Structure formats: C-alpha cells, structure tokens
Amino acid sequence: MNRPLVFLIAGWSGFFVMAVELLSGRILAPNFGNSIYVWGGIITIFMLALSIGYLIGGRLSTRKPSLKKLSIILMVAAASTTPVVLMGDTVLDRIFTLIQDPRYGSLISATILFFLPTMISGIISPYAVRLLVTESSQSGHFAGLLYFVSTFGSAAGTILTSFYLVLYFELNHIFWTMIGISLLISAFSFFVGQKHVENN
Amino acid sequence: MAAESILHTERSLYRNITVYENAGERCMRFTKRTTARQTCISLKDPDYLVFKYTKMMLGALYLQPKPDKILIIGLGGGTLPSTLSIILPKAKIDTVEIDPAVVRVAQKYFNFRITPTVNVSEEDGRVFVKRAIKKGIKYDLIMLDAFDHDYIPEHLLTQEFLGEVKQVMTPGGVLAGNTWSSSRLYDHESATYESVFGRFFNLRFGSRVILVKNDGLPSRSVITKNAKTLEARLKTFGVRADYLLPLFSTGRDWRIDARILTDQYSPSNLLNAH
Numbered sequence: 001m002n003r004p005l006v007f008l009i010a011g012w013s014g015f016f017v018m019a020v021e022l023l024s025g026r027i028l029a030p031n032f033g034n035s036i037y038v039w040g041g042i043i044t045i046f047m048l049a050l051s052i053g054y055l056i057g058g059r060l061s062t063r064k065p066s067l068k069k070l071s072i073i074l075m076v077a078a079a080s081t082t083p084v085v086l087m088g089d090t091v092l093d094r095i096f097t098l099i100q101d102p103r104y105g106s107l108i109s110a111t112i113l114f115f116l117p118t119m120i121s122g123i124i125s126p127y128a129v130r131l132l133v134t135e136s137s138q139s140g141h142f143a144g145l146l147y148f149v150s151t152f153g154s155a156a157g158t159i160l161t162s163f164y165l166v167l168y169f170e171l172n173h174i175f176w177t178m179i180g181i182s183l184l185i186s187a188f189s190f191f192v193g194q195k196h197v198e199n200n
Numbered sequence: 201m202a203a204e205s206i207l208h209t210e211r212s213l214y215r216n217i218t219v220y221e222n223a224g225e226r227c228m229r230f231t232k233r234t235t236a237r238q239t240c241i242s243l244k245d246p247d248y249l250v251f252k253y254t255k256m257m258l259g260a261l262y263l264q265p266k267p268d269k270i271l272i273i274g275l276g277g278g279t280l281p282s283t284l285s286i287i288l289p290k291a292k293i294d295t296v297e298i299d300p301a302v303v304r305v306a307q308k309y310f311n312f313r314i315t316p317t318v319n320v321s322e323e324d325g326r327v328f329v330k331r332a333i334k335k336g337i338k339y340d341l342i343m344l345d346a347f348d349h350d351y352i353p354e355h356l357l358t359q360e361f362l363g364e365v366k367q368v369m370t371p372g373g374v375l376a377g378n379t380w381s382s383s384r385l386y387d388h389e390s391a392t393y394e395s396v397f398g399r400f401f402n403l404r405f406g407s408r409v410i411l412v413k414n415d416g417l418p419s420r421s422v423i424t425k426n427a428k429t430l431e432a433r434l435k436t437f438g439v440r441a442d443y444l445l446p447l448f449s450t451g452r453d454w455r456i457d458a459r460i461l462t463d464q465y466s467p468s469n470l471l472n473a474h
Binding site for chain 2: 026034172
C-alpha cells in the first residue's frame, strides 16, 4: 500500500474542507449577512456532514478497501463541490425569497450547497485509517498519524485561505483551483492504485 | 490626559462594548483602544456633533434638503437618526443595527429614542436592503455607517451591495457613505463606489465621506443655495456651510486602476491593514 499517497489524500481533504467552510461564510453573506447565527448554521452543517461521513467511511472500509476506491471518494467530493460555483447564486436567491428568517435561510442554504461535499470528505479519514493499518497493534499509531495529517491540513487550509488566498483571488477561482487539485491528486493515486493491483 | 470613567461594559454577541466619559464627552467603543471611538456626545451640549464625519454625513442634505424617507445602516449611539429627526421632524427614518446590545446602549446612554418616525431593525444591513428591494421600498436619503471593531464589514463594501443600495434609492435619492480607509483600501473603495455611481463628492477631513446623487451630482450653485437654506437649522449641531462647502471635492485622488471590490473579491480588512 502506498502510505504517502494515503496521507496526501487525507491531508489535502482536511485542507479542502476547512477552506470551503471559510469561503461558505463569504458565499452566504450577501444573502444572509454576517450575523453570528449564519456562522452557527454553517458550522452545524459542516460538523453534522463530517460526522455522517465518518460513519459511512467506517462502514465502507470493511468492504475490500483500496487506494483506488479512496481516490474515487476524493474525486466525488471534488465533483460535488462544483454546484457551489455553478449554481450557488441561483440557489441562494431562491432560498432568500422563500425563507424570511435568515437563521433558517442560511441553515437550509448551507445544507443544500455544502452538506454533500463535506459528508463525502468525511468518508476519507476512517477509510484512510483502514488502508494504513496492517496490524491491529499499530492501529492507534496510524490513527494518530492520520488525525495529525488531516487536522494539520485543515489548519493550513484555514490560515492560507483567510490570510492570503482571499487577498489575491476571487472566490470562484479558489474553488476551481481546489477542485482541480483534488482531481489531480485523485487521478494520480488512482493510477498508482491501479498499478499496484496489476503488479499483484 | 484626564482619567476616563467607565460607565458600562458589556460583552455582546459581536463585540465588547464600553461606554465611558472623558473630558466632557461620553463615548462608545468596541475595542480596548480609546482611539477607535464608535460614537461620542458632548455632555454639556448633547446636540453638538463631536465627530467631523457626522457633520460631513449631514452634508448629504446639501444634495437633497428634504428627504421624506431615510435609511441609516449602522446605529452606533444613534447620533445620525437623533440629529436628523430634529432637523426633519416629518421624515420617516429606518435604522438597521445588527447588534441588539448596541440598540440598548444607544437608548440608555446616548439619548437615542425609538419614536413613531424613527425605528430600528435588528438585523444585518445587507439582508435589510435585499428585503427592501423585494418589497419595492425606496429612500430619498441613505447613510452607510456600519462598522465593526475593524472596519466596514466586507460584504457591505462590495460593488454588488452598492448596486443593491442603488436599487432602493429614489431617482433623486442621495447616498452618504462613511469610510475612513487609509492606504490601499482607499483606492479600492473609491474605485468601487465610482463603478456603481459614477462621480461623487469626496469629503476628506480626517475621515472620508462619499456623497452620491442617483440622478447625477448637482452643481456647485445648487449646493450653495441648499446650504444657505439649511444654515439656521444645522447651526445648533455645529454644521456650518463655510466649514463643509470647501470640502466638496470631485477630484480623483485615488489610483483609478485599483481592483474593484466584489462579492467574489472583498478582502477589505486585509487591504486596510496593509
């Protein structure tokens, strides 16, 4: 198993989730403002989506886990982020018209736009742990390493996005670039995984 | 420096609010620094406008002396609505303030009153404007005065937001924007206003106030005439034509190629810090 690639996927996914979460506040602000409950709604949805993703990831990891499948999960997470860029404004305008209370407006918007990609990203961590662990005595060691890498990625995604990326780039450019990086990483690791299968 | 006495401190949903008195003035601030004062009133003469920017904001009346409907985004101590309701007793004034604690503090410490003509909506300014567009409500005078502890919130400084504000202005409506940016943000902010409204009066004296009229800027003679008509009513507040009129400049003192702030690109706080 190609461990560095598994760590790369988990670290990048951590980066991706937090960058998207930060930018989601920017995306909702024009319609729902910057009130404390807008952030409350966003954080709620991201936490909820991640928790369900972990659950699914744990289950999926019991069914013939492979680097190829992990690559596909990363690819799907990236693909499910594209509606944010392509139809985010349309969705937000509709919800703004339908729901008067900005608390529920922002909560529903965050659910529609960000629940799916965040949930799929949540699948990655437990799935990656399964790929890393070959002996049960090592499971804690690898789980710890993986938490470190993925949360470190999240920290990097948070600071880079809020300190620097928004200073130079438009939101959509940041989104497209991150989606592109996800696709590159997943394509690369997919082929590495494919080779691994062929060599065995 | 005379010792300041703290009257009230409060940790609200959005900030720490401090009300204090110093050198005959009562002020509100959101940070520990005494320099970043949100609002101040003179204890001896509560009508007198302590801040230069408030006087410059009232310069909007030189462009539109008789607004019937007024919108003020950002309440602070309520100085602007309180003053305007005295100058224009018949005007209907809507104010918008995101922080309920600020509304309470304005009433308790800064003589702000909710009346049949002055009301407050406790919500985000941008959400209020978007709802107003849907309802087809229009204002003759709009004042943008929303600040957090840093600066103007980023989503209230974009081309899209100013475009929304324009939609709730009557054809002859006037907009007064309070900004005090320095360094790089000044250029971006000016370019953004110009992209939406075209030329504007740029009043700079310590801080900066942008004055815009929806159907084009009036001539200097019209402004001077309006200033004369208003002089008696504005004098009590320390607003005088000989003080304000020389500040009405239409010159461009910013880099015109500065990048426009949009909902996609609005790092205003970062630009202001640079």
